[in-house]
Amino acid sequence: MSEHRTHHPVFEHLVPGFGTVRLRPLDPERDADAVHTWVRAERAAFWGMTGLTRPQVAEVYAHMATLDTHHAYLAEKDGTPVGLLQTYEPQADRVSECYDARPGDIGVHVLLAPPGPEGPRPGWTEALLTAFTVYALRALDRHRIIVDPDVRNEKAIARFRRQGFELGPAVVLPEIDLPDVHLPEKHAQLAFLSRPVACPDVPDADSR
Secondary structure, eight states, X not given: OXXXXXXXXXXXXXXXXXEEEEEEEOOTTTTHHHHHXXXXXXXXGGGSOTTOOHHHHHHHHHHHTTOSSEEEEEEEETTEEEEEEEEEOGGGSGGGGTSOOOXXXXXXXXXXXXXXXXXXXXXXXXXXXXXXXXXXXXXXXOSEEEEOOXXXXXXXXXXHHHTTOEEEEEEEEOOEEOSSOEEOOEEXXXXXXXXXXXXXXXXXXXXX
């Protein structure tokens, strides 16, 4: 059984001063309530799913679970869902029409859960992005991460830059209109994070 169809963690990483972040494949039905709550919020407007119903959200991720090139993971801290990580092969994505994909590249999309009743949580964004980048670069043994936030999403762009990403070109991702997938044209800011030459191995639950 492929890793994105199991319910077991595929990766865990201890972030000093924060705690252990675990990634497990997203269950389209079981996790639909949490993900629907996140994507319909105004703060997630650039995620592009604010108008979808819960069943539609579940359907989107059920379709993704059938793909070998795109995967969705739920991030948990101490058993509580705290974010969504999506990875994809750039060569199998529309972004490949806008830059020269290299062997070892991996694309990611990141959506963090909103703060709870306790309010903003200083350091959470950095800690979660650290865990996500370690997963992509070390556990998956990739050489470079590419992200493509909307050019208007200044907060996300600044967040990636603080994490060490270097800005690439601003591009226009073409519209995708297929029976199972529709993605409108997107004006995106590409950014890249390369794996350091010397980067220690980290423990993971499944590094396939």
